[in-house]
Amino acid sequence: MTTAAVGRLARPRGLRLERLLPKVGIVAFIGVLGYLTLLPLIRLQYLALKDGAQAYSDAYTRPGWWTTVKWTIELGLGSLAVALVVGTALAWAANSLPPRLGFLKVIPILPIVVPAVASVLGWAFLLSPHPGYLNQLLRLLPWWSDRFDGPGDIYTLPWIIIITGLALASFIYLFVSSGFENINGELVEAAQVSGSSRTGVFFRVILPLLRPSLVYGAGVALLLGLGQFTAPLLLGRSRSISVLTTDMYFATQQIPPQYGTAAAIGSPLLVFGIFVLFMNRVLLGDHTRFVTHGGKGGFKTIAPGSKLAAFWIVLYGALSTFLPMLALVFVSLSRFWSGDVHPSKMTLATWRTVTTASGVMPAVWNSIYLSLAAVAIALPIGFIAASLLRRRSEHRIAGPILDFIVAMPLSIPAVIFGVGFLMVYTNEPLVLYGTRWVLILVYVTLMIPFSTRMQLGAMAALGDAYTEASRAAGAGPIRTNLQIVVPLLRPAFGGAAALMFVLLTHEFAASLLVRAPTINVMGTILYDYYENGGYPLVACISLIMVGVTTAGVAAAVILGGGSDAFKRL
Amino acid sequence: MANVSIRSLSKRFGGKTPTTAIDDLDLEIEPGEFLVLLGPSGCGKTTTLRCIAGLETGEEGSIAFGDRTVFDAAKKINVPPNKRNIGMVFQSYALWPHMTVRKNISYPLRTKRVKRDQASQWVEEVAALVDTTPLLERYPAQLSGGQQQRIALARGLVARPDLVLFDEPLSNLDARLRDQVRSEIHELHGRLGFTAVYVTHDQVEALALGDRLAIMNAGRIEQLATPEQVFEEPASEYVAGFIGMSNRLVFERQDGTWTLDGEPVEGELDSIAGSSATIIARTRAEDVRIAPADDGAPPGSLSFPALLVDSEFGGRHLDVMVLVGSLTRVQCRIPAGERGSWARTIQTGQPVLAYVNPRDPAFYDDAGTLVSSVGRAVPVGS
Numbered sequence: 001m002t003t004a005a006v007g008r009l010a011r012p013r014g015l016r017l018e019r020l021l022p023k024v025g026i027v028a029f030i031g032v033l034g035y036l037t038l039l040p041l042i043r044l045q046y047l048a049l050k051d052g053a054q055a056y057s058d059a060y061t062r063p064g065w066w067t068t069v070k071w072t073i074e075l076g077l078g079s080l081a082v083a084l085v086v087g088t089a090l091a092w093a094a095n096s097l098p099p100r101l102g103f104l105k106v107i108p109i110l111p112i113v114v115p116a117v118a119s120v121l122g123w124a125f126l127l128s129p130h131p132g133y134l135n136q137l138l139r140l141l142p143w144w145s146d147r148f149d150g151p152g153d154i155y156t157l158p159w160i161i162i163i164t165g166l167a168l169a170s171f172i173y174l175f176v177s178s179g180f181e182n183i184n185g186e187l188v189e190a191a192q193v194s195g196s197s198r199t200g201v202f203f204r205v206i207l208p209l210l211r212p213s214l215v216y217g218a219g220v221a222l223l224l225g226l227g228q229f230t231a232p233l234l235l236g237r238s239r240s241i242s243v244l245t246t247d248m249y250f251a252t253q254q255i256p257p258q259y260g261t262a263a264a265i266g267s268p269l270l271v272f273g274i275f276v277l278f279m280n281r282v283l284l285g286d287h288t289r290f291v292t293h294g295g296k297g298g299f300k301t302i303a304p305g306s307k308l309a310a311f312w313i314v315l316y317g318a319l320s321t322f323l324p325m326l327a328l329v330f331v332s333l334s335r336f337w338s339g340d341v342h343p344s345k346m347t348l349a350t351w352r353t354v355t356t357a358s359g360v361m362p363a364v365w366n367s368i369y370l371s372l373a374a375v376a377i378a379l380p381i382g383f384i385a386a387s388l389l390r391r392r393s394e395h396r397i398a399g400p401i402l403d404f405i406v407a408m409p410l411s412i413p414a415v416i417f418g419v420g421f422l423m424v425y426t427n428e429p430l431v432l433y434g435t436r437w438v439l440i441l442v443y444v445t446l447m448i449p450f451s452t453r454m455q456l457g458a459m460a461a462l463g464d465a466y467t468e469a470s471r472a473a474g475a476g477p478i479r480t481n482l483q484i485v486v487p488l489l490r491p492a493f494g495g496a497a498a499l500m501f502v503l504l505t506h507e508f509a510a511s512l513l514v515r516a517p518t519i520n521v522m523g524t525i526l527y528d529y530y531e532n533g534g535y536p537l538v539a540c541i542s543l544i545m546v547g548v549t550t551a552g553v554a555a556a557v558i559l560g561g562g563s564d565a566f567k568r569l
Numbered sequence: 570m571a572n573v574s575i576r577s578l579s580k581r582f583g584g585k586t587p588t589t590a591i592d593d594l595d596l597e598i599e600p601g602e603f604l605v606l607l608g609p610s611g612c613g614k615t616t617t618l619r620c621i622a623g624l625e626t627g628e629e630g631s632i633a634f635g636d637r638t639v640f641d642a643a644k645k646i647n648v649p650p651n652k653r654n655i656g657m658v659f660q661s662y663a664l665w666p667h668m669t670v671r672k673n674i675s676y677p678l679r680t681k682r683v684k685r686d687q688a689s690q691w692v693e694e695v696a697a698l699v700d701t702t703p704l705l706e707r708y709p710a711q712l713s714g715g716q717q718q719r720i721a722l723a724r725g726l727v728a729r730p731d732l733v734l735f736d737e738p739l740s741n742l743d744a745r746l747r748d749q750v751r752s753e754i755h756e757l758h759g760r761l762g763f764t765a766v767y768v769t770h771d772q773v774e775a776l777a778l779g780d781r782l783a784i785m786n787a788g789r790i791e792q793l794a795t796p797e798q799v800f801e802e803p804a805s806e807y808v809a810g811f812i813g814m815s816n817r818l819v820f821e822r823q824d825g826t827w828t829l830d831g832e833p834v835e836g837e838l839d840s841i842a843g844s845s846a847t848i849i850a851r852t853r854a855e856d857v858r859i860a861p862a863d864d865g866a867p868p869g870s871l872s873f874p875a876l877l878v879d880s881e882f883g884g885r886h887l888d889v890m891v892l893v894g895s896l897t898r899v900q901c902r903i904p905a906g907e908r909g910s911w912a913r914t915i916q917t918g919q920p921v922l923a924y925v926n927p928r929d930p931a932f933y934d935d936a937g938t939l940v941s942s943v944g945r946a947v948p949v950g951s
Contacts, residue, residue: 393583465663468624471650472657472734473724474680483676487667 026398029384030405036445037408040420041270044263047423055260056267059251064242069268072243075161076226082165083221087172088214090316092202093309094173095180101310107317108173113553114321115506116167116230117523118542121530122324123163124235125331125539127154131338133327155238160231166320168221175217179210219276220410227269227413229509234530244269245415245509252419252513259423266416273411277404325546332539350536354544357537363525364544370436370521371504374443375497381444382451382496387481389452390459410449417445418513425514434516442510447500454499458492459485494559502552505545522548571635571731573598573621573764578630580616580788590616591627592788603758603765605779607772609811613788614768615736621766622657622734623650634731651680656725656733656763660740662717664709670696670720671705677728695727698757715746722754726761735767739774751777772812776800784808806851806937814851814931816899822846829873830894836871836924841932841941848940850930857901859889861911862920872924875899880915887912891923899923 048055059065090108097104111119126134129149138144144151152159183206191205192198207214229245236242242250244265251262331337333346355361385406392399409417421442425432432438466488470480486493508523515524522545529538573596580591590613598604606614619625621632623639631641639648656677664673671692678688696702699719709717718738725733735754739747755778758765769775775782776796783793784807792804803809806817820827820838827834842848850871859875866872875891878898882905889901901923906912915921932940 463661465659465661466665468622468650469657469659469663469665469724470676471624472622472655473677474651474654474728475676476649476651476680479680484665488665 026388026395029388030398030402033381033385033402033405033448036441037405037448040417040424041408041412043424044259044266044416044420047260048263048267050260053264055258056264059261059264068242068244068247071157071241072226072245072268074157075164075228075232075243076222078158078161079165079168079225079228080218080222082162083168083172083225084214084218086166086169086316087217087221088176090169090173090313091176091180093306093312094177096306096309097313098307098310104310104313105177107313107321108170110317110321111167111170112174113502113549114325115508115523115542115545115549117234117506117508117526118328118546119167119321119324120163120231120234121526121538121542122327123159124154125327125337125535126323127152127159129153129155133330134323155235155241157236157241160235160241164225164228164231166316168224169316169320171221171224172217175213175220176210179213180206183209216280219280223273223276223411223413226272227415229413229415234527245413248415248419249513252422257422259419262419266413266419269413270416273408273413277407277411325543328539328542328546330539331535332543334536337535337539350540354537354540357529359520359525359528360537360541360544363520363522364548366436366439366519367505367521367523367545368548370439370443371501371507374440374447374504375500377440377444378447378451378500379493379497381448382455385448385452386456386459387485389456406448406452408449409446414446414507414509415513417442418510421445421510422514433514434519436519438514439511439519439521442514443504443507446507446510447504450500450503451496454496455489455492458489462488491559495556498552498556498559502549502556505548505552571637571764572600573732573766574633575617575621576631576633578617578620578627578632580613580620580625580627589788591620594630594788594790596783596790596793598764598766599780601762601764603767603778603780605767605769605775605782606785607769607775607779607782607811608785609770612785614770614785616788617785618734618736618766618768621732622655623648623653654728654731656728656730658718658721658725658733658735658738660737662709662714662721662741664717664720664724666709668708669705670701670707670709670712673709673720674705674723674727677724677730681728683728691727691729692723695723698726698760699723699753714742715750718742718750719753722750722757726757726763729763731764733763733765735765735769737768737770739769740771747774754778784811802939803851803931804939806849806933809851809931809933813853815854816850816852816857818850818852818893818897818899818925818930820848820850830897832873832875832894834871834873835866836869836927838871838927841927843940845934847935849933849935850925851933852925852930854888854900854902856929857899857923857925858903859891859901859915859921859923862922864922866922866924869926870924871927872922875921875923877915877917877919877921879917887915889915891921893923 087108094105094108124132126132129135129152132152132154135150135152138151139147154160154163187205187209188201191201196204227245228243229249232241232243233246233249236246248262248265251258251265332350333348335345335347335349385402388395388402389399389406392403395402421438422433424430425438425441432441462485466484467480470484471477475483505522507521508527511521512524512527515521520528522541526538526541526545529541575594575596578591578594579589582588582590592613594613594617596604596617606617608614616625620627620640626647627640627642629642631643631646632639634653638644638646639653640646664670665676668676674695675688675692678691683691692705693702696705699722701716701719701723704712704716704720709720712720718741721738725735738754739750742750751774758778767775767778776799779796781793781795782799783790784799785791786807792799792808794802794804799808799812803812803814810817818829820829820834820842822828822838822842827836827838838848859877860866862874873893875893878890878892880890881888883902885905886902887905889903891899891901893899903912934940
């Protein structure tokens with residue numbers, strides 16, 4: 001009797017500890033994520049604002065600053081416009097494909113899968129004024145036959161905008177086509193039965209329903225366009241075309257490195273990224289308004305499959321992926337890049353030497369190992385973050401903070417993170433520069449949004465009933481996670497891991513900033529050889545990069561149930 | 570076996586339009602009792618069940634199983650669901666698709682560290698009880714809905730919990746299976762005698778299964794009584810409406826005579842109404858009859874002229890809609906009678922005489938208070 005009474009009295013104290021522990025855990029977790037994502041940005045701003053914002057006044061009064069800003073905006077808006085039109089048209093075309101050509105739906109996703117460095121270089125080989133393969137072909141046409149070079153010149157802003165837009169069209173395609181899938185087919189049928197034509201349905205019903213996907217997709221694409229680094233760096237230099245990201249890079253390459261100036265240059269992108277993040281929350285606050293899931297998910301246009309749709313998709317695939325890849329293959333088989341395409345002059349010489357070329361194989365293995373390590377860390381972090389965000393309503397303060405931190409790396413250009421990491425980890429307390437760890441940490445940080453979002457999506461699809469049934473059956477949170485949630489989410493883990501691996505083996509911008517001279521990854525060694533002009537070798541390395549990526553994609557398809565893995569973005 | 574006592578439990582949901590899901594609710598569930606929470610969607614019944622399970626947390630009040638407090642807002646006690654020793658059956662079955670039926674059923678035993686031999690014996694027993702022994706090695710996806718819900722039932726019962734919670738377990742089944750599984754639940758409760766809380770919006774299920782029914786409205790219990798009492802003496806108009814008394818007849822006294830939507834009413838209402846000028850009758854469709862307009866109603870009944878709006882053939886019966894006055898629509902379910910009977914000849918637009926036996930409806934005053942109900946109406950002529 002007495003013991004029972006004592007036991008009952010003692011319980012509240014034990015419970016208090018039980019309640020406290022998870023809270024401490026959550027705070028520690030958010031602290032670690034905050035250290036990874038926010039600290040570099042804060043330290044950069046601190047540096048830029050030091051001495052009465054000296055770095056800002058330096059950066060914004062330099063000659064050419066406003067031209068750089070203008071070019072950046074042109075690149076952002078121009079590529080967004082190209083991407084919106086092409087991406088929406090692709091989604092519509094993919095939806096009108098005849099059933100037996102359904103496999104073509106994969107094509108618009110290829111630019112996400114193919115390393116940007118590779119396709120940008122491919123375009124350089126296609127549209128370089130004199131030796132570009134495509135230019136040579138075009139000069140065979142009678143009205144251009146008298147020209148020595150052109151008609152296209154890849155080293156100009158319009159072309160940089162076009163190829164950036166073509167690549168971003170992939171993202172718009174993903175957002176819009178997953179939006180299509182969420183539209184209840186009966187809504188479309190109801191509009192058709194009520195007398196709307198196909199185009200009428202598209203403009204009056206489908207587009208308004210897609211507003212959230214389009215707004216979100218356009219916001220993301222604009223951020224990516226403004227933060228574009230690869231194409232302006234590789235193509236813009238010969239004509240001194242610079243954008244904010246390339247300016248930042250060059251600021252860090254000066255001796256001594258101008259981190260403060262770099263931070264100041266990047267600030268407009270930082271501010272805009274955070275703005276888009278907030279607007280996204282405000283604009284799409286009331287998600288339920290747009291939930292259109294009904295009895296029959298996804299709609300099909302009733303018109304019989306269109307061959308024209310297949311043509312547009314294949315044309316897009318050719319321009320965005322196949323032609324640049326083909327150009328890379330030709331260059332990799334040439335002794336010099338002269339633009340000659342003649343079977344007799346082709347040689348495997350470069351391929352024979354690529355494995356022994358200084359630094360190439362170590363860079364390839366670095367890419368693979370560092371990406372795998374980062375995936376292994378980012379996956380559990382994403383799982384915990386997704387589990388917490390799933391119960392957002394229970395964490396009134398922690399929820400929104402976590403939400404914000406997790407989304408940051410997606411809305412802020414990788415270059416800014418690169419500069420921030422470079423600065424933070426070359427200084428006390430944690431000097432990691434020169435080790436592989438700094439690359440792994442950047443990679444983990446950049447992957448947190450993907451890891452979290454994909455797992456959050458999978459958890460939402462799983463619903464609460466399975467975990468609740470487990471809790472009601474007497475299992476604690478740990479057992480529930482290990483025996484119920486993890487086994488059921490295994491396909492999602494596989495898909496997320498493979499996607500992250502693919503994205504990381506591509507990674508170029510942040511890698512270029514934080515690498516030490518002795519530690520290269522595929523993207524950075526490629527850049528070094530490109531700078532030194534060894535084009536056939538550059539083409540070989542690009543193709544190896546594509547090969548590694550393809551292996552990752554194959555893993556994604558096998559593990560994650562096909563191209564759906566990419567739609568969880 | 571323990572009783573469950575809920576004391577002044579409240580639960581609100583935040584968001585843009587905050588709603589009160591449970592409003593100062595008190596409820597005492599006896600050991601071994603089968604209590605049904607009945608109400609339309611959004612009345613707070615599922616939230617109440619989830620608070621008992623520990624899957625939701627109330628803002629105020631307390632919940633105790635026997636002398637063990639599992640939730641107390643003031644003392645900040647909130648025992649997690651896995652430590653409440655409950656069994657639960659979900660609407661979506663929630664069988665884990667990656668585990669065999671045997672693993673699904675034995676899961677609660679593993680979490681409670683029941684010895685292996687003992688556990689497998691209990692699994693076999695409970696599987697036999699719900700008639701699913703041949704299915705033990707299959708995966709949930711290979712089973713029909715009815716089989717899945719039996720497995721879910723077995724999983725809820727296998728660990729012999731103090732309390733079994735049912736969250737609309739039959740609503741995903743088709744009509745025939747629903748009756749079958751319902752009888753099985755009733756039989757199992759009779760044999761095993763567990764304490765149960767069962768949430769449903771189906772009055773037939775509630776009447777069949779419950780030792781007592783709690784009819785909920787806007788987070789409060791509107792009536793807590795045995796199925797017979799609820800059926801015969803619905804405490805409020807809300808309960809009457811929910812339990813099938815869908816016709817609402819508002820009788821008004823004008824210059825000493827009673828009218829229904831302006832039409833004169835024949836029959837005795839004074840003794841029920843007392844001195845009030847308005848009395849509301851709630852009746853089931855089965856209790857309203859119609860007769861040819863020029864015929865008289867049976868002695869002792871309340872009758873009023875009506876216009877036939879529609880008639881649907883239902884085999885043994887006809888579902889007839891009549892209009893009294895300009896607004897009062899009254900549903901009647903009348904015997905179809907033999908071929909050629911008067912009931913089969915009725916036509917839309919035809920004037921008829923509708924009547925009820927005053928012993929059948931439940932009567933409420935205009936404040937909604939029960940005045941007189943089934944079988945308690947003052948005998949005609951006294």
